[in-house]
Amino acid sequence: MRLLPFLLFLLPVVLVGQPSLFDVLHADNDTVVFRIETDWNGLVRRKMDKAYQPATVHLTLGDSTLTFEAKLRSRGNIRLEVCQNPSLKLKLRKDELLAAGFSDLNEFKFVLQCTNNSLGESYLTREKLVYDLHAVYSNYTHRTLAVGLDLGKGDTTKAFLVEHDEQMEARFNAKVLEVNKMSTRGLHREAYVNMCLFNYLILNTDWHVFNLHNLKFVCPEGTNDFIPVPYDFDYSGFVGAHYAVPREELGISTIYVPKWLGKRVTEDEISSAAAHFLAQREKTEALINEHPCLHKRDQKRLLRRVSDFYKLLENEKHLLKLVE
Structure with a gap:
């Protein structure tokens, strides 16, 4: 389903060409849940390899649910060693993004709560706060967005998106x-x-x-x-x-x-x-x-x-x- 009217309603500024999915999510500023179907246990076992594996992503935007085929891998360094949940990198299919009315900027970086408890949530909250604080002092910052990750384990893991390089290049x-x-x-x-x-x-x-x-x-x-x-x-x-x-x-x-x-x-x-x-x-x-x-x-x-x-x-x- 094409969502361009919905996208333009969300974006407060006129953009050249189609808006990216990240731009739309950030403009809406509401916590969206990424429901990701993948071999999560396998990804965790092989997290140090940082190898992509197939995934299917479901997103609900307004009254519409979008489904994208994707690739998913772990990312990071020290957090891969010490955290229960690895940070993630997701690549959606560009042709499916274009068909849904978005630009082809398709890469997403997730920071997950380190552990599945209140301590892990507190780290996540404070790190996102630091990104938000950086925007108070500088015009050149990474945008972030709080999201939830439904990984099919019966609950939703808290996370936030960090703007990818290709998004910064387009924005700046x-x-x-x-x-x-x-x-x-x-x-x-x-x-x-x-x-x-x-x-x-x-x-x-x-x-x-x-x-x-x-x-x-x-x-x-x-x-x-x-x-x-x-x-x-x-x-x-x-x-x-x-x-x-x-x-x-x-x-x-x-x-x-x-x-x-x-x-x-x-x-x-x-x-x-x-x-x-x-x-x-x-x-x-x-x-x-x-x-x-x-x-x-x-x-x-x-x-x-x-x-x-x-x-x-x-x-x-x-x-x-x-x-x-």
């Missing part, structure tokens, strides 16, 4: 760079300092520019700007996963100790970035205060970190010590 009219190495010297300076300060706020040291560890680099068309976009925040102190530990060479004992990792940042650059972050304090605190699924204990802890962060930004002497 840009290319996501496919390189193995990168230098901080080649990055857009304002975007780089913004990224460093954001990771400092959320107590995240699990990133590295040189080998593109937990960073994507976006180059908007017509520019030579290499803009870093961080992702995978489960090792941050904001998320507080039980398995997260800092690298030994950083000289910090836990992920809850702030550590500045910016390189060759000038006083003027960090002062400018601090002014931008200071202007967003009200939005940051509101996002944390109003989050419906965030436990009160976690809310208080995150707000304390935000308060400490802003005290640093307001004290020029202490702020400039970061870049000495």
